[in-house]
Amino acid sequence: MSVFESTVTVSKPAAQVYAFLADMNNHRQLMPDNITDWTSTTDVASFTIPNITKLSLQIDERVDNGLVRIIPAEKPPFDMELKWELSETDGATKATFTITADLNMMMKMLASGPLQKLADGETTNLVSILS
Structure with a gap:
Protein backbone atom coordinates (compact mmCIF):
# COMPACT_ATOMS: atom_id res chain seq x y z
CA MET A 1 0.00 0.00 0.00
CA SER A 2 1.16 3.49 -0.85
CA VAL A 3 0.33 6.29 1.57
CA PHE A 4 0.05 9.99 0.70
CA GLU A 5 -0.54 12.33 3.60
CA SER A 6 -0.89 16.03 4.29
CA THR A 7 -1.53 17.80 7.60
CA VAL A 8 -2.69 21.36 8.23
CA THR A 9 -4.03 23.42 11.11
CA VAL A 10 -7.38 25.13 10.63
CA SER A 11 -8.24 28.02 12.96
CA LYS A 12 -11.74 26.66 13.64
CA PRO A 13 -13.14 24.17 16.20
CA ALA A 14 -13.14 20.50 15.22
CA ALA A 15 -16.95 20.45 15.16
CA GLN A 16 -17.00 23.06 12.38
CA VAL A 17 -14.29 21.33 10.33
CA TYR A 18 -16.00 17.97 10.81
CA ALA A 19 -19.40 19.37 9.75
CA PHE A 20 -17.83 20.59 6.50
CA LEU A 30 -11.48 20.81 -2.01
CA MET A 31 -10.84 19.19 -5.39
CA PRO A 32 -8.53 20.50 -8.12
CA ASP A 33 -10.05 22.78 -10.76
CA ASN A 34 -9.67 20.17 -13.53
CA ILE A 35 -12.31 17.84 -12.00
CA THR A 36 -15.39 17.60 -14.25
CA ASP A 37 -18.88 16.04 -14.18
CA TRP A 38 -19.23 16.49 -10.40
CA THR A 39 -22.43 15.17 -8.82
CA SER A 40 -22.90 14.61 -5.11
CA THR A 41 -25.18 13.94 -2.19
CA THR A 42 -24.38 14.09 1.51
CA ASP A 43 -22.86 10.58 1.32
CA VAL A 44 -21.65 10.02 -2.27
CA ALA A 45 -19.75 12.01 -4.90
CA SER A 46 -19.04 11.07 -8.52
CA PHE A 47 -16.67 12.94 -10.80
CA THR A 48 -14.25 12.62 -13.69
CA ILE A 49 -10.52 13.21 -13.59
CA PRO A 50 -9.89 14.17 -17.24
CA ASN A 51 -7.72 11.72 -19.18
CA ILE A 52 -7.45 9.44 -16.16
CA THR A 53 -10.70 7.96 -14.80
CA LYS A 54 -14.23 8.46 -13.49
CA LEU A 55 -14.59 7.92 -9.75
CA SER A 56 -17.47 7.47 -7.36
CA LEU A 57 -16.66 7.83 -3.66
CA GLN A 58 -18.82 7.36 -0.58
CA ILE A 59 -18.44 8.11 3.10
CA ASP A 60 -18.00 4.78 4.84
CA GLU A 61 -17.51 5.97 8.41
CA ARG A 62 -18.10 9.15 10.41
CA VAL A 63 -16.86 9.68 13.96
CA ASP A 64 -18.19 12.98 15.33
CA ASN A 65 -15.52 15.69 15.29
CA GLY A 66 -12.76 13.15 14.67
CA LEU A 67 -12.90 11.09 11.48
CA VAL A 68 -14.39 10.92 7.99
CA ARG A 69 -13.46 7.77 6.05
CA ILE A 70 -14.19 7.67 2.31
CA ILE A 71 -14.09 4.59 0.07
CA PRO A 72 -14.97 3.87 -3.57
CA ALA A 73 -18.69 3.44 -4.22
CA GLU A 74 -17.89 1.57 -7.45
CA LYS A 75 -14.88 -0.50 -8.48
CA PRO A 76 -11.97 1.95 -8.93
CA PRO A 77 -8.87 1.43 -11.09
CA PHE A 78 -7.09 0.46 -7.83
CA ASP A 79 -8.18 -0.11 -4.23
CA MET A 80 -8.07 3.08 -2.22
CA GLU A 81 -9.22 4.83 0.93
CA LEU A 82 -9.33 8.53 1.79
CA LYS A 83 -9.38 9.52 5.42
CA TRP A 84 -9.70 12.84 7.25
CA GLU A 85 -8.56 12.70 10.89
CA LEU A 86 -9.22 15.68 13.14
CA SER A 87 -7.92 16.70 16.55
CA GLU A 88 -8.67 19.97 18.33
CA THR A 89 -6.24 21.97 20.45
CA ASP A 90 -6.99 25.43 21.86
CA GLY A 91 -9.86 26.10 19.43
CA ALA A 92 -7.83 25.14 16.35
CA THR A 93 -8.07 21.84 14.50
CA LYS A 94 -5.26 19.70 13.16
CA ALA A 95 -6.58 18.01 10.02
CA THR A 96 -4.69 15.13 8.45
CA PHE A 97 -5.80 13.89 5.03
CA THR A 98 -4.48 10.46 4.07
CA ILE A 99 -4.86 8.67 0.75
CA THR A 100 -4.02 4.96 0.91
CA ALA A 101 -3.81 3.25 -2.47
CA ASP A 102 -2.92 -0.27 -3.57
CA LEU A 103 -0.65 0.56 -6.51
CA ASN A 104 1.51 -1.80 -8.54
CA MET A 105 5.01 -0.56 -9.41
CA MET A 106 3.98 0.98 -12.74
CA MET A 107 0.95 2.76 -11.25
CA LYS A 108 3.06 3.91 -8.31
CA MET A 109 5.53 5.59 -10.68
CA LEU A 110 2.72 7.28 -12.60
CA ALA A 111 0.34 8.16 -9.76
CA SER A 112 2.54 9.00 -6.75
CA GLY A 113 3.15 12.63 -7.75
CA PRO A 114 -0.49 13.40 -8.62
CA LEU A 115 -1.82 11.65 -5.49
CA GLN A 116 0.55 13.58 -3.18
CA LYS A 117 -0.38 16.78 -5.01
CA LEU A 118 -4.07 15.93 -4.47
CA ALA A 119 -3.51 15.36 -0.72
CA ASP A 120 -1.61 18.65 -0.38
CA GLY A 121 -4.17 20.52 -2.49
CA GLU A 122 -7.17 19.29 -0.50
CA THR A 123 -5.64 20.34 2.84
CA THR A 124 -4.56 23.72 1.43
CA ASN A 125 -8.07 24.31 0.08
CA LEU A 126 -9.59 23.29 3.42
CA VAL A 127 -7.56 25.98 5.21
CA SER A 128 -8.51 28.58 2.57
CA ILE A 129 -12.23 27.79 2.80
CA LEU A 130 -12.53 27.61 6.57
CA SER A 131 -10.14 30.39 7.60
Whole structure:
Protein backbone atom coordinates (compact mmCIF):
# COMPACT_ATOMS: atom_id res chain seq x y z
CA MET A 1 0.00 0.00 0.00
CA SER A 2 1.16 3.49 -0.85
CA VAL A 3 0.33 6.29 1.57
CA PHE A 4 0.05 9.99 0.70
CA GLU A 5 -0.54 12.33 3.60
CA SER A 6 -0.89 16.03 4.29
CA THR A 7 -1.53 17.80 7.60
CA VAL A 8 -2.69 21.36 8.23
CA THR A 9 -4.03 23.42 11.11
CA VAL A 10 -7.38 25.13 10.63
CA SER A 11 -8.24 28.02 12.96
CA LYS A 12 -11.74 26.66 13.64
CA PRO A 13 -13.14 24.17 16.20
CA ALA A 14 -13.14 20.50 15.22
CA ALA A 15 -16.95 20.45 15.16
CA GLN A 16 -17.00 23.06 12.38
CA VAL A 17 -14.29 21.33 10.33
CA TYR A 18 -16.00 17.97 10.81
CA ALA A 19 -19.40 19.37 9.75
CA PHE A 20 -17.83 20.59 6.50
CA LEU A 21 -15.97 17.32 5.76
CA ALA A 22 -18.85 15.02 6.74
CA ASP A 23 -20.91 16.28 3.76
CA MET A 24 -19.65 15.06 0.35
CA ASN A 25 -21.34 18.06 -1.31
CA ASN A 26 -18.59 20.22 0.20
CA HIS A 27 -15.73 18.12 -1.18
CA ARG A 28 -16.05 19.69 -4.64
CA GLN A 29 -14.51 22.84 -3.13
CA LEU A 30 -11.48 20.81 -2.01
CA MET A 31 -10.84 19.19 -5.39
CA PRO A 32 -8.53 20.50 -8.12
CA ASP A 33 -10.05 22.78 -10.76
CA ASN A 34 -9.67 20.17 -13.53
CA ILE A 35 -12.31 17.84 -12.00
CA THR A 36 -15.39 17.60 -14.25
CA ASP A 37 -18.88 16.04 -14.18
CA TRP A 38 -19.23 16.49 -10.40
CA THR A 39 -22.43 15.17 -8.82
CA SER A 40 -22.90 14.61 -5.11
CA THR A 41 -25.18 13.94 -2.19
CA THR A 42 -24.38 14.09 1.51
CA ASP A 43 -22.86 10.58 1.32
CA VAL A 44 -21.65 10.02 -2.27
CA ALA A 45 -19.75 12.01 -4.90
CA SER A 46 -19.04 11.07 -8.52
CA PHE A 47 -16.67 12.94 -10.80
CA THR A 48 -14.25 12.62 -13.69
CA ILE A 49 -10.52 13.21 -13.59
CA PRO A 50 -9.89 14.17 -17.24
CA ASN A 51 -7.72 11.72 -19.18
CA ILE A 52 -7.45 9.44 -16.16
CA THR A 53 -10.70 7.96 -14.80
CA LYS A 54 -14.23 8.46 -13.49
CA LEU A 55 -14.59 7.92 -9.75
CA SER A 56 -17.47 7.47 -7.36
CA LEU A 57 -16.66 7.83 -3.66
CA GLN A 58 -18.82 7.36 -0.58
CA ILE A 59 -18.44 8.11 3.10
CA ASP A 60 -18.00 4.78 4.84
CA GLU A 61 -17.51 5.97 8.41
CA ARG A 62 -18.10 9.15 10.41
CA VAL A 63 -16.86 9.68 13.96
CA ASP A 64 -18.19 12.98 15.33
CA ASN A 65 -15.52 15.69 15.29
CA GLY A 66 -12.76 13.15 14.67
CA LEU A 67 -12.90 11.09 11.48
CA VAL A 68 -14.39 10.92 7.99
CA ARG A 69 -13.46 7.77 6.05
CA ILE A 70 -14.19 7.67 2.31
CA ILE A 71 -14.09 4.59 0.07
CA PRO A 72 -14.97 3.87 -3.57
CA ALA A 73 -18.69 3.44 -4.22
CA GLU A 74 -17.89 1.57 -7.45
CA LYS A 75 -14.88 -0.50 -8.48
CA PRO A 76 -11.97 1.95 -8.93
CA PRO A 77 -8.87 1.43 -11.09
CA PHE A 78 -7.09 0.46 -7.83
CA ASP A 79 -8.18 -0.11 -4.23
CA MET A 80 -8.07 3.08 -2.22
CA GLU A 81 -9.22 4.83 0.93
CA LEU A 82 -9.33 8.53 1.79
CA LYS A 83 -9.38 9.52 5.42
CA TRP A 84 -9.70 12.84 7.25
CA GLU A 85 -8.56 12.70 10.89
CA LEU A 86 -9.22 15.68 13.14
CA SER A 87 -7.92 16.70 16.55
CA GLU A 88 -8.67 19.97 18.33
CA THR A 89 -6.24 21.97 20.45
CA ASP A 90 -6.99 25.43 21.86
CA GLY A 91 -9.86 26.10 19.43
CA ALA A 92 -7.83 25.14 16.35
CA THR A 93 -8.07 21.84 14.50
CA LYS A 94 -5.26 19.70 13.16
CA ALA A 95 -6.58 18.01 10.02
CA THR A 96 -4.69 15.13 8.45
CA PHE A 97 -5.80 13.89 5.03
CA THR A 98 -4.48 10.46 4.07
CA ILE A 99 -4.86 8.67 0.75
CA THR A 100 -4.02 4.96 0.91
CA ALA A 101 -3.81 3.25 -2.47
CA ASP A 102 -2.92 -0.27 -3.57
CA LEU A 103 -0.65 0.56 -6.51
CA ASN A 104 1.51 -1.80 -8.54
CA MET A 105 5.01 -0.56 -9.41
CA MET A 106 3.98 0.98 -12.74
CA MET A 107 0.95 2.76 -11.25
CA LYS A 108 3.06 3.91 -8.31
CA MET A 109 5.53 5.59 -10.68
CA LEU A 110 2.72 7.28 -12.60
CA ALA A 111 0.34 8.16 -9.76
CA SER A 112 2.54 9.00 -6.75
CA GLY A 113 3.15 12.63 -7.75
CA PRO A 114 -0.49 13.40 -8.62
CA LEU A 115 -1.82 11.65 -5.49
CA GLN A 116 0.55 13.58 -3.18
CA LYS A 117 -0.38 16.78 -5.01
CA LEU A 118 -4.07 15.93 -4.47
CA ALA A 119 -3.51 15.36 -0.72
CA ASP A 120 -1.61 18.65 -0.38
CA GLY A 121 -4.17 20.52 -2.49
CA GLU A 122 -7.17 19.29 -0.50
CA THR A 123 -5.64 20.34 2.84
CA THR A 124 -4.56 23.72 1.43
CA ASN A 125 -8.07 24.31 0.08
CA LEU A 126 -9.59 23.29 3.42
CA VAL A 127 -7.56 25.98 5.21
CA SER A 128 -8.51 28.58 2.57
CA ILE A 129 -12.23 27.79 2.80
CA LEU A 130 -12.53 27.61 6.57
CA SER A 131 -10.14 30.39 7.60
